[in-house]
Amino acid sequence: MDSVKEFKIVTLGEGRVGKTSLTLKFARNEFHDNEISTVQANFIQKDVQLDGGIQVRLNIWDTAGQERFRALAPNYYRQANGAVIAYDITDAGSFNKVKAWVKELQSQADKDISIVIAGNKCDRESERQISAQDAIDYANSINAAHFNSSAKSGKGVNELYTEIARRVYAVHQKNAKANPQLSNSRGGRRVRVTNDEPQKPKNKNCC
Amino acid sequence: MGQKSSQAKDKVKQEYLKIINSKKKDYYKKNEEILNSSDFKVISQQNWKDYMQQEIELIKDKYSRSSWPLDILSLVNQWNTVKDYKWRSNVLWYDYLQSYKVNTAQDPTPVTTISVSQVTSQYTNSFEAQSLIEFLHGHFQNPNEHFIAAMIGRFNSSFLQEYCLENNELKGNVQTVPKVYSEKMCEDIKGFVMLTLQAMIHYYGGVVAKTIEEKPGEMYDLMLEEVFTNSLQQSLLKVFHLANKDKCDLYEENLEKYSGLTCNDLGIHRYFQLDVEHNKPSKVQGNFGNAIYIEGILNQPRNFKAYGKAVDKLRELENQFSPLKKLGVVIQTSRVLCECVDEYWKDDTTVSKDDLVISADQILSIFLYIVIKAKIPDLSGHVQMICEFGRKIIQNGSMGYYVTTLEACVEQVETMSPELLMKIKEYSLKGY
Numbered sequence: 001m002d003s004v005k006e007f008k009i010v011t012l013g014e015g016r017v018g019k020t021s022l023t024l025k026f027a028r029n030e031f032h033d034n035e036i037s038t039v040q041a042n043f044i045q046k047d048v049q050l051d052g053g054i055q056v057r058l059n060i061w062d063t064a065g066q067e068r069f070r071a072l073a074p075n076y077y078r079q080a081n082g083a084v085i086a087y088d089i090t091d092a093g094s095f096n097k098v099k100a101w102v103k104e105l106q107s108q109a110d111k112d113i114s115i116v117i118a119g120n121k122c123d124r125e126s127e128r129q130i131s132a133q134d135a136i137d138y139a140n141s142i143n144a145a146h147f148n149s150s151a152k153s154g155k156g157v158n159e160l161y162t163e164i165a166r167r168v169y170a171v172h173q174k175n176a177k178a179n180p181q182l183s184n185s186r187g188g189r190r191v192r193v194t195n196d197e198p199q200k201p202k203n204k205n206c207c
Numbered sequence: 208m209g210q211k212s213s214q215a216k217d218k219v220k221q222e223y224l225k226i227i228n229s230k231k232k233d234y235y236k237k238n239e240e241i242l243n244s245s246d247f248k249v250i251s252q253q254n255w256k257d258y259m260q261q262e263i264e265l266i267k268d269k270y271s272r273s274s275w276p277l278d279i280l281s282l283v284n285q286w287n288t289v290k291d292y293k294w295r296s297n298v299l300w301y302d303y304l305q306s307y308k309v310n311t312a313q314d315p316t317p318v319t320t321i322s323v324s325q326v327t328s329q330y331t332n333s334f335e336a337q338s339l340i341e342f343l344h345g346h347f348q349n350p351n352e353h354f355i356a357a358m359i360g361r362f363n364s365s366f367l368q369e370y371c372l373e374n375n376e377l378k379g380n381v382q383t384v385p386k387v388y389s390e391k392m393c394e395d396i397k398g399f400v401m402l403t404l405q406a407m408i409h410y411y412g413g414v415v416a417k418t419i420e421e422k423p424g425e426m427y428d429l430m431l432e433e434v435f436t437n438s439l440q441q442s443l444l445k446v447f448h449l450a451n452k453d454k455c456d457l458y459e460e461n462l463e464k465y466s467g468l469t470c471n472d473l474g475i476h477r478y479f480q481l482d483v484e485h486n487k488p489s490k491v492q493g494n495f496g497n498a499i500y501i502e503g504i505l506n507q508p509r510n511f512k513a514y515g516k517a518v519d520k521l522r523e524l525e526n527q528f529s530p531l532k533k534l535g536v537v538i539q540t541s542r543v544l545c546e547c548v549d550e551y552w553k554d555d556t557t558v559s560k561d562d563l564v565i566s567a568d569q570i571l572s573i574f575l576y577i578v579i580k581a582k583i584p585d586l587s588g589h590v591q592m593i594c595e596f597g598r599k600i601i602q603n604g605s606m607g608y609y610v611t612t613l614e615a616c617v618e619q620v621e622t623m624s625p626e627l628l629m630k631i632k633e634y635s636l637k638g639y
Contacts, residue, residue, distance in 0.1 A: 008603040020566040038545040039560070042567040043608040059604050061611075062567035066474075068630055069571060071622075072615040079603055 004047065006057045007168045009161075010077045012105075013086035014097045015065030018120045021151035022086055023060050026161050048165040056165050060084075074108055081168040082114040084160065089119045089148070090127040095135065102142055112175070114167035115144035118160050122148035234303050258409040259283045266398060273395050275365040279402070282361045290352040295411055301342050302414045339418055340429050347433045355406055362399050363436050366392075370442055377445050385449035392446060393595050396434060403430045424598055428531055431596055435529035440592065447588040455587065457621045462582050465623055469509050473579075474631040475572045478562055481551045482513035514577050517544040521581045524589045530596040533589055534606055541609045544573060571612055571619075578616040587617045 013019045020041050027044040042062040047055055063069075063076045077083060085101050087094040098117060105113055117139045119130065132148065139146035145163050149156035263280045270276050350356040370381050370392060381388040404426055408416045419426045448455050470480040484507055520540045527533050545565070552558045565573070578586065593610050594602065601607060 006600065006604065015568065020564070024564065038548040038563045038565060040541065040545060040570065041564045042570045042612075043605050045605060059608075061608055064566075064568040064571050066568050066634065068474075068627065068634065069568065069615075072571070072618060075611050075615050075618075078611075079599065 004055050004057045005169065005172065006059060007081040007165070007172070008059050008061065008079060009082045009084060009164055009168070010061045010063060010080040011084045011086065012063055012073070012077070012101045013065060013118075013120075014088075014094045015067075017065070017086045017088040017091070017094050018151045019065060019086045020062055022084075022118060022120060022149060022157060023062055025151045025154055025157045027060070046161075048162055050162070050166055050169060054169065056169050058161065058165055060161075073104075077105065077109050077113075080109060080113060081171070082116070082164045083109070084116050084118055084164055086118040086120050086149075087130070088121050089130050089132075089135075090121055090124050092129040095130045099138070102144070106142075112171050114164060114171055115142065116160050116164045116167070117144050117146045118149045118156070119146065120149050120151060122155060123150040123152050231303070255409040255412075256283055256286065256288060259406055262402060262405050262409070266402060270395065270398055272391070274369050275362050275395060275399060278361055278365040279358055282357060286354055286357070288354075291354050291410070294346050294349070294353050297346075298339075298342070298411050298414055301339065339414070340425060343415070343429065344433070355403060355410060358403060358406065359433055362434065363439060366395060367438055367442065370446075371438075375438065375441060377442065377449070381446060382449060385446050385452075389443075389446040389450045392443060396439070397596070400427060400430045400434055403434070424600065427598065432529050432531055437528045440528040443592060444585050444588040447591050448585055451587060454621055455585065458587065458617060459584065461620050461623045462579065465579060465620070466582065468576070468579055468628075470513065470573075470576055471635070472628060472631065473572045473576050474635050475576060476569055478552075478558065479548060479565070479569055479573055481547060482509045482511065483507045484510050511580075514544065514547050514573070514580065517547055517577050518581045521577055522583060524583060524586070530592045534593050534597060534601070534610065537593070537609045537613055538606055540577065541570075541574075544577065571615060574609075574612050575616045575619050578613070578620060586613070590614050590617060 011019050011023055023044055024039075024041045027046050044060045044062075045057060046060065047057050049055055061076055061080070063073055083101075083105055085098050087098045102115065105115065117135065119132070119135055136146045145160075145167070147156045147160040147163065149160055151157065260280065260283055263276055263283065267276045267280075346353050347356045347359065350360045367375075370378060370388065372378055377385075377388075404419060404423070407426070407430075408419055470482045517540050520536065520543045523536045523539075524533050527536055548563060548565075552563065583589070590610060590613050594614070597607075597610075602610065
């Protein structure tokens with residue numbers, strides 16, 4: 001009865017870098033034609049297949065990019081397992097915002113949070129303002145992955161979400177190993193509804 | 208003649224019983240391990256009361272400052288266990304019947320990324336219940352005969368006596384240090400819910416114990432639902448209000464001050480400005496962001512009933528008193544909001560599906576509009592109740608997203624100012 005592991009991924013980045021389109025592109029096949037024509041692109045759930053047949057479920061939270069909502073971001077990245085931070089490769093300013101987000105996450109978010117940086121709009125290579133190498137070097141320096149992506153062509157989109165899935169799952173496995181469930185010394189069935197997945201009570205035998 | 212017919216009847220009856228017996232045997236065989244588990248034996252010996260006493264002993268120290276553990280203990284001591292037999296054996300019968308139900312075709316999965324909690328459906332107090340959880344809910348309506356139901360009733364009265372006066376106002380000591388008491392009251396409720404789960408393992412054993420083992424989260428949600436009464440939630444809302452008095456006052460003051468804001472004032476994208484009476488687009492003129500266009504919109508008459516269905520839906524927060532039902536209201540509001548947009552644009556062929564994609568910026572602004580129009584007093588208290596008692600797995604999923612959005616709206620109302628509104632206006636004029 002092993003259920004699919006769920007992870008919370010938050011998407012950050014300045015307005016207009018194409019965050020919402022990126023998530024939407026990734027989830028597009030999750031939307032089917034139906035009577036509901038209005039699509040809420042702000043929360044998306046999608047399963048990702050990892051190597052070794054492991055399936056994980058990503059709960060992807062889009063966040064508001066406008067500056068006026070800046071102060072509300074902590075509400076959204078609270079308890080997130082991973083963050084996708086997007087910038088626009090044709091806009092140098094948006095890359096500086098990435099650095100600001102990283103700093104904030106490092107000091108405010110869960111200490112184990114995994115980060116993937118997305119250089120979006122890579123279909124407009126000729127207008128590039130951020131050197132790809134600089135971006136990769138920066139990502140390496142903070143132990144994050146970097147992908148060039150295009151919500152328009154779809155390039156790099158699946159790859160970057162698979163990478164974040166791989167990373168959050170690895171962290172989860174590491175933590176699970178470090179903190180194995182304490183066995184119950186009293187014996188008997190105990191119910192535990194913990195923060196994460198509900199835990200099975202320790203099975204028997206009664207006192 | 209008559210004798211023959213009665214013989215035939217007897218024969219049919221015999222055969223029928225034979226079939227039933229063999230089915231029963233199959234059932235017992237299949238579930239042998241569960242039925243013979245130590246817990247089930249506990250039931251047959253009728254000494255689940257002893258286990259309950261032990262459970263309460265275990266938590267007594269942790270909740271030594273509260274009166275409910277001792278109240279429950281005295282309930283256990285006085286309880287006449289004979290009354291419970293039918294409820295406990297019913298569960299076995301229910302499970303047995305379930306195991307022979309023909310699997311009917313499942314409803315097709317709804318096309319949505321949002322899933323709603325199990326415990327929001329209507330329950331029936333009968334063997335027709337769709338699931339064990341629903342079936343158990345029926346049991347809890349009988350506090351005179353059913354121990355767990357009695358326990359829930361006793362907890363509620365003990366809790367209210369401890370923190371509230373007869374007129375339902377909070378007691379003086381609670382009012383003096385509301386922050387301390389709000390934590391204590393939440394701890395009491397959570398502790399009691401866990402005790403009910405533990406109690407169910409001993410009380411029902413077998414099948415229920417197995418379900419609690421496999422789906423502790425769902426069972427926790429069920430018990431949480433059972434424990435919450437209107438008086439309980441009122442006392443929590445009051446203590447939350449006192450604990451955050453400054454912010455609550457600010458929220459109420461600003462709700463009054465900014466009640467006339469329009470969608471445009473809040474920076475909602477043109478496609479979602481449902482309060483504009485004649486907002487039909489003309490793709491030829493196109494540029495929604497430009498100043499002339501914005502001016503045009505400003506001069507349009509406003510419909511103050513825009514998003515009305517969503518506003519009404521959100522107001523249901525006040526009628527639903529358990530955290531999970533409140534959560535359900537928030538999710539439904541997010542759906543109704545989409546319906547409002549669909550309804551508004553349904554006859555307009557110039558708007559394509561791709562235009563009606565609601566981003567995070569937009570959902571926040573639209574929800575803010577709905578919150579301002581709904582004018583729900585103590586909205587932060589309702590949100591706090593969901594956050595306090597909802598499991599993390601719920602909070603980090605789709606349902607959590609909209610609760611967080613609502614939480615963010617409350618903060619937005621609290622910090623609303625003419626400067627902020629000016630900023631939004633500038634932003635809109637830039638054509639975002």
